[in-house]
Amino acid sequence: MANTALVTGGSGYFGQVLSKQLLERGTHVRMIDLNFPGFRHPNLEFFKGSILDRNAVRQAVSGIDKVFHNAAQNPLAKDVNLFWSVNRDGTQTIAYESAAAGVEKLIYTSSTAVYGAPKLNPITENTEPKPAEDYGRAKLAGEVICRKAMQDYGLDVAIVRPRTILGPGRLGTAHILFEWVQRGLDIPVLASGNNRYQFVHSDDLAWACIAASGVKGFAEYNIGAAEFGTMRELLQALIDHAESKSRIKSIPMWPTLPIAQLASTLGLSPLGPFHLLAYGRSTYFDISKAQEELGYAPKYSNSEMIIDTYDWYQANKFSLHKGGASYHRSPVKQQILALIPYLLRMIPG
Secondary structure, X not given: OOOEEXXXXXXXXXXHHHHHHHHHOOOEEEEEEOOOOOOOOOOEEEEEOOOOOHHXXXXXXXXXXXXXXXXXXXXXXXXXXXXXXXXXXXXXXXXXXXXXXXXXXXXXXXXXXXXXXXXXXXXXXXXXXXXXXXXXXXXXXXXXXXXXXXXXXXXXXXXXXXXXXXXXXXXXXXXXXXXXXXXXOOEEEEOOOOOEEOXXXXXXXXXXXXXXXXXXXXXXXXXXXXXXXXXXXXXXXXXXXXXXXXXXEEEOHHHHXXXXXXXXXXXXXXXXXXXXXXXXXXXXXXXXXXXXXXXXXXXXXXXXXXXXXHHHHHHHHHHOOOOOOOXXXXXXXXXXXXXXXXXXXXXXX
């Protein structure tokens, strides 16, 4: 079967976006996931299985040209054991079975979390990875495994690191923000909120992954928006679009972060260490390598993509169900975060 691709985690939020783009290009797509996808297509083949099951993976990669490896436990899971078993051990199974099957190219979707909280921006492909929490460490371990499979078995690999993903259908912690804006509740920023923060639209990321799959030889690309500003500017653009009465209010880094970390550790907050590490700091990629080598030209700015995501939420909010198959496709419980807008009322402004 010519022009075939395996998408791991294909039923997840980004897995479905990527699969649809591949199908639009005439690729026969096989998914491996524990959950069924939310759509059908004559060239879509679903394989129910876990990437921790070597026999299942061996069957899934058989006859495949390219493997897009997206299956992962994301920060919302906050399960350290799953971070390592899925993001490291599962990646090892995918990489080595892909090599054994003679797969033409493995595209590994890594994470900005491998860089931790770098002191200098923009982050480039030459920036030394220094993950600061278990999710980032496990994703970096996956990168190391892919490189080793390349060295030991000649597997051709591309590593794609995305900034935080937005796009229609993307929920997770974004659901909390959208609900607050819809209700006109105040929105917090850490310190001044003037930290520059870059996102990436799922459509732009999928395009980049597919483009990277055509590169011969090892490659790594950092992927994000070309147009972005500060966190405060992004939130204000959303509030203005929604015609909301929400106001942005600054809260101090100290003692907010230690308290938030304690709440997360006690299971009182949906936020994980990676969210707390990132929200109040400037973090953005230099995407020039992807622009030059892939012809990457992102269609969405930060403000355009958050508005696109919010509009989808508004159109679909009454059909959303908690506890879905994917953290990124499901609303999350606010838990102690539900108190924040009411506490913000005590702050003038």
